[in-house]
Amino acid sequence: xxxxxxxxxxxxxxxxxxxxxxxxxxxxxxxxxxxxxxxxxxxxxxxxxxxxxxxxxxxxxxxxxxxxxxxxxxxxxxxxxxxxxxxxxxxxxxxxxxxxxxxxxxxxxxxxxxxxxxxxxxxxxxxxxxxxxxxxxxxxxxxxxxxxxxxxxxxxxxxxxxxxxxxxxxxxxxxxxxxxxxxxxxxxxxxxxxxxxxxxxxxxxxxxxxxxxxxxxxxxxxxxxxxxxxxxxxxxxxxxxxxxxxxxxxxxxxxxxxxxxxxxxxxxxxxxxxxxxxxxxxxxxxxxxxxxxxxxxxxxxxxxxxxxxxxxxxxxxxxxxxxxxxxxxxxxxxxxxxxxxxxxxxxxxxxxxxxxxxxxxxxxxxxxxxxxxxxxxxxxxxxxxxxxxx
Numbered sequence: 001x002x003x004x005x006x007x008x009x010x011x012x013x014x015x016x017x018x019x020x021x022x023x024x025x026x027x028x029x030x031x032x033x034x035x036x037x038x039x040x041x042x043x044x045x046x047x048x049x050x051x052x053x054x055x056x057x058x059x060x061x062x063x064x065x066x067x068x069x070x071x072x073x074x075x076x077x078x079x080x081x082x083x084x085x086x087x088x089x090x091x092x093x094x095x096x097x098x099x100x101x102x103x104x105x106x107x108x109x110x111x112x113x114x115x116x117x118x119x120x121x122x123x124x125x126x127x128x129x130x131x132x133x134x135x136x137x138x139x140x141x142x143x144x145x146x147x148x149x150x151x152x153x154x155x156x157x158x159x160x161x162x163x164x165x166x167x168x169x170x171x172x173x174x175x176x177x178x179x180x181x182x183x184x185x186x187x188x189x190x191x192x193x194x195x196x197x198x199x200x201x202x203x204x205x206x207x208x209x210x211x212x213x214x215x216x217x218x219x220x221x222x223x224x225x226x227x228x229x230x231x232x233x234x235x236x237x238x239x240x241x242x243x244x245x246x247x248x249x250x251x252x253x254x255x256x257x258x259x260x261x262x263x264x265x266x267x268x269x270x271x272x273x274x275x276x277x278x279x280x281x282x283x284x285x286x287x288x289x290x291x292x293x294x295x296x297x298x299x300x301x302x303x304x305x306x307x308x309x310x311x312x313x314x315x316x317x318x319x320x321x322x323x324x325x326x327x328x329x330x331x332x333x334x335x336x337x338x339x340x341x342x343x344x345x346x347x348x349x350x351x352x353x354x355x356x357x358x359x360x361x362x363x364x365x366x367x368x369x370x371x372x373x374x375x376x377x378x379x380x381x382x383x384x385x386x387x388x389x390x
Contacts, residue, residue, distance in 0.1 A: 076358035
């Protein structure tokens with residue numbers, strides 16, 4: 001047995017507690033565990049030991065993108081099997097370094113990072129998102145809810161939590177394709193503003209606002225949240241869904257300080273974001289290929305900053321399994337549209353996005369990340385309902 005095979009045999013033999021097989025590049029097939037294998041990992045050529053030891057997620061992720069790794073079985077379920085083994089590499093986060101804490105993300109860098117991911121094109125995203133083009137966790141009141149219904153549920157769930165009143169000014173930081181601000185204006189009679197750094201999202205939101213005839217109630221701006229704070233505008237309610245993960249760890253206090261500047265006294269805000277159990281540098285493969293500049297904050301990092309701005313935490317709700325369900329829908333939609341995706345991008349890109357969607361679904365099902373909605377007020381607010389909105 002050659003050196004690469006000896007190492008891989010030893011390293012991969014304990015990645016899962018389930019019975020599985022590995023088929024090596026020389027057609028040698030080894031079974032690990034008792035009974036019939038639940039899945040087979042196919043290695044078409046060796047993966048350098050140095051790359052694996054340096055960062056296994058990056059090494060195996062790139063190998064899958066390049067077709068060096070194939071999987072005989074459901075990719076998401078294979079990743080879930082690895083996550084269920086608490087001793088596997090997926091459950092060993094990289095230790096956070098001091099350097100990653102102190103370097104803030106500039107506005108220009110933030111714009112580049114957002115452009116990289118979100119400006120892939122509306123035609124790409126509409127292939128596998130729902131009709132609302134919501135690219136965040138849905139809210140499944142019933143397990144058989146469609147993706148579209150779950151996204152509407154999520155938007156309405158957030159709007160109820162905000163306790164909106166007619167005439168309120170609502171700001172959505174990172175407003176995506178604009179459905180939340182449009183729904184808010186239609187259902188509650190508020191004046192809604194969305195901001196995004198994605199030109200594709202901005203153009204689509206403008207189109208939707210015009211189609212609904214809501215130009216007098218809804219507006220969208222192509223700008224950074226820090227730039228908006230310099231205008232002196234004030235809002236009664238502020239919401240942000242899946243945006244703070246892009247600001248960088250060092251900018252968490254900057255984000256909170258910006259919300260404090262923009263929010264009126266006793267104003268209400270919702271922060272909806274992915275959270276980590278412990279502080280880490282995150283997944284290097286995700287950071288390199290999917291979300292450059294991304295950071296998954298922990299609950300304690302977010303909550304610890306709130307008192308500095310007189311923010312009072314009212315409610316925290318986990319939606320972890322809702323995001324698993326959402327990502328499962330996205331992955332299935334992506335698979336159904338994969339021939340169309342191949343007309344737009346090369347095979348490496350297709351495999352990259354397939355791995356991204358399935359690995360994220362697995363992460364929320366059995367992995368190391370969660371997603372929470374934080375409801376907080378600027379100063380005390382005694383007008384909010386005393387019980388959680390359902």
